[in-house]
Amino acid sequence: MDNDCLTCPVRDESLFGALPEEAVRRLNNPAENLVIPAGEVLYRENAEASASYTLKDGVIKLTRTAMNGREQILRLLTRGDVMGLECMLGQRYNHTATTLTPVQVCRLPLTALKRLQTDNPALNHALLTRWAAALQQVEMLAVELGTKKASERLATFLLFWNERTGGHDDMPLPLSRTETGELLGLTVETVSRFFADWKRRGHLSEKAGVVYLHDRSALRELSGGDTSGLLS
Amino acid sequence: MDNDCLTCPVRDESLFGALPEEAVRRLNNPAENLVIPAGEVLYRENAEASASYTLKDGVIKLTRTAMNGREQILRLLTRGDVMGLECMLGQRYNHTATTLTPVQVCRLPLTALKRLQTDNPALNHALLTRWAAALQQVEMLAVELGTKKASERLATFLLFWNERTGGHDDMPLPLSRTETGELLGLTVETVSRFFADWKRRGHLSEKAGVVYLHDRSALRELSGGDTSGLLS
DNA sequence: CGAGGATTTGATGTTTGTCAATGATAGTGG
DNA sequence: CCACTATCATTGACAAACATCAAATCCTCG
Known part of the structure; x- marks a missing residue:
């Protein structure tokens, strides 16, 4: 070894x-x-x-x-x-x-x-x-859990994880729906529903544990308006 | 000085x-x-x-x-x-x-x-x-926020704060309802409703920023189980 | 191919947030 | 000392968000 x-x-x-x-x-x-x-x-x-x-x-x-x-x-x-x-x-x-x-x-x-x-x-x-x-x-997680609603937390997480894994359009997401819920304080069903919704809207797609982000700006909107780069 | x-x-x-x-x-x-x-x-x-x-x-x-x-x-x-x-x-x-x-x-x-x-x-x-x-x-806070519902979080917090301030039946609670909500990820109204409810049930009372715990075991029930280890 | 687990979807109920009004309390200035 | 005002707390009616329960469908892996 x-x-x-x-x-x-x-x-x-x-x-x-x-x-x-x-x-x-x-x-x-x-x-x-x-x-x-x-x-x-x-x-x-x-x-x-x-x-x-x-x-x-x-x-x-x-x-x-x-x-x-x-x-x-x-x-x-x-x-x-x-x-x-x-x-x-x-x-x-x-x-x-x-x-x-x-x-x-x-x-x-x-x-x-x-x-x-x-x-x-x-x-x-x-x-x-x-x-x-x-x-x-952990403080960031607590702020997410305490101040945001389901879709905002999920969108924020996807963008966060995307950056964390290099920022490419496709990223491996090694979490099950259940685990994503356990991270964000949500149930499997809620997580699944938003994924499904966003796939239908074309914001993202998924294949074999890899998520493709097609519309980051849409997710950024959904995440609760981090418009910091644009406005200030 | x-x-x-x-x-x-x-x-x-x-x-x-x-x-x-x-x-x-x-x-x-x-x-x-x-x-x-x-x-x-x-x-x-x-x-x-x-x-x-x-x-x-x-x-x-x-x-x-x-x-x-x-x-x-x-x-x-x-x-x-x-x-x-x-x-x-x-x-x-x-x-x-x-x-x-x-x-x-x-x-x-x-x-x-x-x-x-x-x-x-x-x-x-x-x-x-x-x-x-x-x-x-902060990890304990995140667990509270992610896994428990409103009444459980509030009850847990009251017991936690009680231990933290010496464990006497009466404890000063220098948080407004709004602030309690900001800690626990809840609105003022939700916090107020549970306080009112528990006062009516005789679990606690309050006067001039001091909370009196009359029935810890009831709160412990409401908190969803264990309260040990909340102090660190 | 088939079985078992994960995901999706729908129907429904509960919890909590939102909006609005009222009541309580404490500090302020006459 | 007392009104007056500002802030905080309470309560109710309602709506939205999310959980729960129950199938159905999809995937993966032997």
Whole structure:
């Protein structure tokens, strides 16, 4: 298994991007490379947190289960994202991490992470940045959930995900209708109805898990008027 | 103005709680003590972030405005909480901070904070902890917003706020109906209706901004189950 | 090809938002 | 101290949005 941190394709985007080459060399490749099929649980909410993970390829959802049994997707992770950092605080995992596609991840044990941190204070800033980014994302989700209606949330999400995946007209959407609902606080049926409606209107089409955006401006309208670029 | 960090009543709960006395002494009291009436804006979303603040007394709301103009309260801060830490990352303020009661806050300029951080690596862990706690809180909010209905959210919030303010039968609730709605993703009317209903049923009563919980178990039922872990 | 799961669609009910009016409360100035 | 005013809270009638329940259809994969 190739787990050479120096040649890692996501090194720049990863936590180690902040470290000098020499420091990375001294890591002695503590990370373990994992390849995992879609639909697997990487770790589970409330389980003992003994490692963090860096996503090298694929998509992962972080979810939490409410007391009424309903699930909420809190974040979607893509290449370069880090998860499970809460292990550093001696916490249990705060979410369940589930693969939505086949995935390649690096498992970095807590012990290695701690050693790295003490040896290399520069890492602290990178960690803060990660935490801040996660907070930022969840805050955006909360604003969506608290202030917008179904169609606006869905349209916003499609545009968001489109940007996130490179901004091409066609984008892979590895979420089922149910999961999209679990992210946006909606039922399967509601999600399905808007998809169907927008397909009929020609705003988008879909084939084998790939969504084609034909009319971004229509979606931008539906998303609740982010006219910022045009007006101000 | 008394701004002696050593004798600060919230020192243990503050960022400096982690620092040894000697280090606090060397701080040379860089913080500025402020007393502010209710309804004032401490800092505004997107403004240049030049300082963080520690709340010594009172209640503050952190809000963000959606593109459609609606406001979302993202966090409620009480004694010991820190806000504006995003200044450390060179970001603009991520929220608008508004006082809900008269408050006492300590303003810690970014320059002092940075110096403190380099001089005292122990602070880094405290910072991470703060960020993690904020993330935890917003995630709980997102789960509430995404998975529960109006009455459940409101009941959960009342129990949460009760614990947060000491768990006594009577608690000050410095939020208007509108603001409660802005926190829970509801309209004024919906909030008001449930309050009225629960008063009629004898679950609670209210007088001059103080809520008396008469039947916690009824609220716990209404909240849709568990309330543990709401405090972080 | 067939089975099982996911998606779509329709019919219906509940929840919540919207609009409008009224009642309560607190601060202000005479 | 008392009206006066502005703001907040309550209530009702109604409409819109969304959930729920129940089929039917589509897809995927063995």
